[in-house]
Amino acid sequence: MTLGYLFGGGVGNEPRGVDLYRKYPLAQEFYAQVAQWTGLTVGQILDEDLPRAPEERQSVGTVREAAHAIAVHDVLARHGLRPTVLGGLSLGGMSAASLAGAVSRRALFEMLAHARGAPQRPADAPEQGLALSFAPTGGDLGPYRGDGRPGVYLAGQFGPTADGATRILMLSGEKAALDELAADLPQGSTVEMPGRSMAIHSPLRMPFREFMAPYLDAMPFTDPELTLVSCLDRRILVTAADVRDAFHRNPTDPINLVHLYDAMRDEGVRLGLVMGGSIPDGILRFPFPVVHVDHPEHVELAVTTAFELGIDLTPTR
Structure with a gap:
């Protein structure tokens, strides 16, 4: 074992x-x-x-x-x-x-x-951040990954939740772009990770x-x-x-x-x-x-x- x-x-x-x-x-x-x-x-x-x-x-x-x-x-x-x-x-x-x-x-x-x-980072550089995205299992992950959106990067994948209903993704990038993505997706499906000011894994x-x-x-x-x-x-x-x-x-x-x-x-x-x-x-x-x-x-x-x-x-x- x-x-x-x-x-x-x-x-x-x-x-x-x-x-x-x-x-x-x-x-x-x-x-x-x-x-x-x-x-x-x-x-x-x-x-x-x-x-x-x-x-x-x-x-x-x-x-x-x-x-x-x-x-x-x-x-x-x-x-x-x-x-x-x-x-x-x-x-x-x-x-x-x-x-x-x-x-x-x-x-x-x-x-x-x-x-x-x-x-x-330079003082005038765009603000960065991280977000978690909760995508329904079996659906198209593209919108939840921010596919095709400038300033948004798929930084991590954590797989399905314990009940198998949701897949958790981590997004990284420019904070303004992450905020726009969250506004365009169903409410609560993409949430900012507080206190994270670096676009890690991007x-x-x-x-x-x-x-x-x-x-x-x-x-x-x-x-x-x-x-x-x-x-x-x-x-x-x-x-x-x-x-x-x-x-x-x-x-x-x-x-x-x-x-x-x-x-x-x-x-x-x-x-x-x-x-x-x-x-x-x-x-x-x-x-x-x-x-x-x-x-x-x-x-x-x-x-x-x-x-x-x-x-x-x-x-x-």
């Missing part, structure tokens, strides 16, 4: 992992390391207000999300749970790559901190991708030691070059959760543990049982579920 770990993407504005940090000394030790690697304080990583400047805010937010997800992984490892297959959305894919052995933790967090120096992030390219070219990658699934393509990342390419493409290319969980299913995953809180619990349909592990009380549920499904609990060294 194969255990898979899924890491969500996105950078929320709320604190992450505070109760996990308070309960587990190993999480406290890990956060202290992350603080050294990034130049941030533990408070900045955990629960202090994020910076106002967009690129700096994004950078600190990614450190917060990745630190929380990896701390969850470490707590589960202490309880004997270790994945065979890993994958994640966007930032989550980078965290998964680190835990699969393709890049060191230090290199990952130093890279996320380096992004703080990315140039800000060509509008090409300046950021170009800024990060020299750093990623010099960053040390190795072949993954565990099965590492891509969210950009429906494939397994096998070599260091595969992983580096995924890091390069991540800012501008659309993500797809269906690619991720279908490939994990094909690799034999029969239980998925979702690290952290960036993939909502109970909303999406998965092809195998999943347990969301965000808070300390979820750890026992994950261990119990793994035991009941016959997952081998490898003793921790």
Whole structure:
């Protein structure tokens, strides 16, 4: 029975992992390391207000999300749970790559901190944003994707909802174009994601991708030691070059959760543990049982579920 770990993407504005940090000394030790690697304080990583400047805010937010997800992984490892297959959305894919052995933790967090120096958009540039689009299953997705609309890009696909009635899409682009699309579609079918001022996973992030390219070219990658699934393509990342390419493409290319969980299913995953809180619990349909592990009380549920499904609990060294 194969255990898979899924890491969500996105950078929320709320604190992450505070109760996990308070309960587990190993999480406290890990956060202290992350603080050294990034130049941030533990408070900045955990629960202090994020910076106002967009690129700096994004950078600190990614450190917060990745630190929380990896701390969850470490707590589960202490309880004997270790994945065979890993994958994640966007930032989550980078965290998964680190835990699969393709890049060191230090290199990952130093890279996320380096992004703080990315140039800000010009003051007169069009305002950007993100939106979620809820399309009826079986219908034409084109209008809900914004097909043919300048300034609107399909940034992500999350697949069907748990009841199978709706497919969830993420749109990225110029805020005015997203607002026009929402006004033309049935009320409530396209909603703005509040506090998101970057058109991630779209060509509008090409300046950021170009800024990060020299750093990623010099960053040390190795072949993954565990099965590492891509969210950009429906494939397994096998070599260091595969992983580096995924890091390069991540800012501008659309993500797809269906690619991720279908490939994990094909690799034999029969239980998925979702690290952290960036993939909502109970909303999406998965092809195998999943347990969301965000808070300390979820750890026992994950261990119990793994035991009941016959997952081998490898003793921790």
